Amino acid sequence: MPCALCLQEAELRRSHVIPEFLYETLYDEKHRLQVLSIIPEQANWREQKGLRERLLCDACEQKLSVWERYASLVLKGGVSLTVRQEGNIVHISDLDYRQFKLFQLSVLWRAGVSSLQFFENVQLGKHAEALRQLLLAGDPGSPERYGCFMFGLKHEAGVFTGLIMQPGKVRLSGHIAYRFVFGGFLWAMFVSSHDLGAPLNQCTLSAAGNMAILLRNATDMENLVSFSAELDQMGRAPSR
Numbered sequence: 001m002p003c004a005l006c007l008q009e010a011e012l013r014r015s016h017v018i019p020e021f022l023y024e025t026l027y028d029e030k031h032r033l034q035v036l037s038i039i040p041e042q043a044n045w046r047e048q049k050g051l052r053e054r055l056l057c058d059a060c061e062q063k064l065s066v067w068e069r070y071a072s073l074v075l076k077g078g079v080s081l082t083v084r085q086e087g088n089i090v091h092i093s094d095l096d097y098r099q100f101k102l103f104q105l106s107v108l109w110r111a112g113v114s115s116l117q118f119f120e121n122v123q124l125g126k127h128a129e130a131l132r133q134l135l136l137a138g139d140p141g142s143p144e145r146y147g148c149f150m151f152g153l154k155h156e157a158g159v160f161t162g163l164i165m166q167p168g169k170v171r172l173s174g175h176i177a178y179r180f181v182f183g184g185f186l187w188a189m190f191v192s193s194h195d196l197g198a199p200l201n202q203c204t205l206s207a208a209g210n211m212a213i214l215l216r217n218a219t220d221m222e223n224l225v226s227f228s229a230e231l232d233q234m235g236r237a238p239s240r
């Protein structure tokens with residue numbers, strides 16, 4: 001089987017689609033992953049050892065792990081960032097655009113090329129090849145393409161990390177995006193051949209390493225109407 005990223009014939013590793021560090025808080029006492037679905041007619045998912053499949057060769061797995069390590073430090077602490085909170089909006093500066101963007105792209109791409117049923121709603125079409133080439137080249141591309149909105153999920157007083165949801169396609173402000181929930185965040189990743197443009201691009205990660213995260217209650221998440229309204233509100237938020 002060829003590696004999905006470099007296309008070379010190689011022994012493939014059992015790769016995580018959603019990086020392992022994001023599962024750390026999700027395993028129960030029997031080390032099974034609690035996977036919930038917001039689609040009411042579907043039962044909760046339980047999978048052994050996370051969602052993995054033979055996808056990448058060793059070299060490509062290591063390439064992605066560098067960006068995953070950086071993202072892990074950003075999300076769990078360990079890199080120096082400037083953080084400023086205004087109400088429910090958290091402005092973050094001093095991010096490494098290249099590494100954090102490539103991390104986001106790698107999750108989107110892996111979900112798109114995965115054959116696991118859990119990721120069946122992520123259909124990237126021609127964007128799968130465009131993303132593969134960016135990842136292979138280590139090129140984060142333009143901040144205007146494949147941008148990602150991040151929502152920090154609060155649950156009562158704390159941060160809500162114990163939830164992963166089946167990714168789905170959503171339409172936000174006229175753009176197609178794929179919604180992922182893992183690691184305590186809702187990630188809305190835009191997939192379009194057109195630039196994101198203002199005001200949406202004020203919240204996605206900029207080339208200068210700025211990003212805005214909107215905090216919201218995990219219990220409100222199913223309401224995509226309010227989700228969309230909040231996005232518009234976020235787009236009008238004062239810029240960084």
Ligand SMILES: [Zn+2]
Nearest residue numbers: 003006057060
């Ligand atoms: Zn490879």
